[in-house]
Amino acid sequence: MTTLRIAVPNKGSLSVPSEQLLSDAGYRVHRSNRELMIDDSRNDVQFYFLRPRDIAVYVGSGTLDAGFTGRDLLIDADAGALEVMALGYSGSTFRFAARPGTLTGVRDLEGKRVATSYPTLVQKYLAEHGVTVRLVKLDGAVETSVRLGIADAVADVVETGTSLRNSGLEVFGDPILTSEAVLVERPDLDAESRAAFERLCRRLKGVLIARQYVLVDFDCPVEAQEAACALTPGIEAPTISPLARAGWVAIRSMVPRDRAPFVMDELWEVGARAILVTALESSRI
Ligand SMILES: Nc1ncnc2c1ncn2[C@@H]1O[C@H](COP(=O)(O)OP(=O)(O)OP(=O)(O)O)[C@@H](O)[C@H]1O
Numbered sequence: 001m002t003t004l005r006i007a008v009p010n011k012g013s014l015s016v017p018s019e020q021l022l023s024d025a026g027y028r029v030h031r032s033n034r035e036l037m038i039d040d041s042r043n044d045v046q047f048y049f050l051r052p053r054d055i056a057v058y059v060g061s062g063t064l065d066a067g068f069t070g071r072d073l074l075i076d077a078d079a080g081a082l083e084v085m086a087l088g089y090s091g092s093t094f095r096f097a098a099r100p101g102t103l104t105g106v107r108d109l110e111g112k113r114v115a116t117s118y119p120t121l122v123q124k125y126l127a128e129h130g131v132t133v134r135l136v137k138l139d140g141a142v143e144t145s146v147r148l149g150i151a152d153a154v155a156d157v158v159e160t161g162t163s164l165r166n167s168g169l170e171v172f173g174d175p176i177l178t179s180e181a182v183l184v185e186r187p188d189l190d191a192e193s194r195a196a197f198e199r200l201c202r203r204l205k206g207v208l209i210a211r212q213y214v215l216v217d218f219d220c221p222v223e224a225q226e227a228a229c230a231l232t233p234g235i236e237a238p239t240i241s242p243l244a245r246a247g248w249v250a251i252r253s254m255v256p257r258d259r260a261p262f263v264m265d266e267l268w269e270v271g272a273r274a275i276l277v278t279a280l281e282s283s284r285i
């Protein structure tokens with residue numbers, strides 16, 4: 001059995017939720033003493049804890065088989081790692097920003113000084129739009145650069161927008177990118193590693209689906225069965241079981257978590273009773 005070598009962020013926004021996802025998927029990933037590597041031999045996996053920015057470099061070069069990173073970091077690394085699955089956390093947009101009223105679109109940036117810690121991502125976008133700028137490469141706290149006079153605009157990660165507001169800046173133009181945490185793979189996985197990697201993907205997907213859905217059980221008069229199933233089509237199809245009460249059936253189905261309260265109201269309206277919602281721990285769909 002081959003051992004899959006996986007890169008996990010050692011700090012920053014991606015670190016805790018990546019560890020949580022792996023742990024929920026049954027992997028032993030928790031570091032008690034800031035270990036640099038954990039050998040989860042029961043699952044034939046080794047976890048390497050690396051700087052988020054470096055993960056796509058290790059995976060792109062084939063040194064490690066897979067990794068957890070951000071889509072923006074992946075594109076900025078431009079190292080050949082491939083996005084396989086969006087993971088639904090550490091969401092952000094990547095935007096241009098400047099002093100309010102000074103710039104309105106990407107074309108206004110021609111010849112201007114643009115500060116960023118994602119130079120490759122920004123250059124790629126500007127090249128696609130035929131715009132040439134003077135890039136100012138910074139390590140962080142990019143928003144401060146305009147006030148200090150080193151740049152005319154910034155290109156940076158925006159989550160809540162608080163950092164921009166606090167620096168007196170405003171986004172302009174279209175979003176450069178919508179980002180979230182992603183699972184990446186090396187470009188040349190061999191057949192044996194691929195089988196192990198696909199097992200990892202199934203496990204992660206199982207947890208992501210369990211987070212997105214709840215299980216809804218309810219009793220339903222036979223004459224309302226069709227209307228109830230239309231409200232709860234599930235992923236495949238609802239399960240219908242006989243009930244020890246003439247004229248009634250029991251129905252079980254998966255419902256998107258954020259829709260559950262509305263579906264419960266609508267089921268009640270069509271005559272369903274004893275409506276129960278249960279959280280899922282994991283799944284294999
Ligand atoms: N509020 C946020 N600030 C920074 N990055 C965020 C935020 N929300 C989501 N992200 C995503 O997290 C990744 C950046 O992680 P990284 O660890 O480099 O920066 P960080 O979370 O700001 O940590 P630090 O600056 O403390 O090192 C990117 O994919 C980015 O899109």
Ligand SMILES: O=P(O)(O)OC[C@H]1O[C@H](OP(=O)(O)OP(=O)(O)O)[C@H](O)[C@@H]1O
Nearest residue numbers: 140141142157158159160161162163164
């Ligand atoms: O839209 P917001 O919710 O304000 O989040 C986005 C900001 O957070 C991050 O900065 P961080 O605090 O990590 O500092 P850094 O720029 O030095 O990494 C990021 O670089 C943005 O500046």
Ligand SMILES: [Mg+2]
Nearest residue numbers: 012013140141
């Ligand atoms: Mg940061």
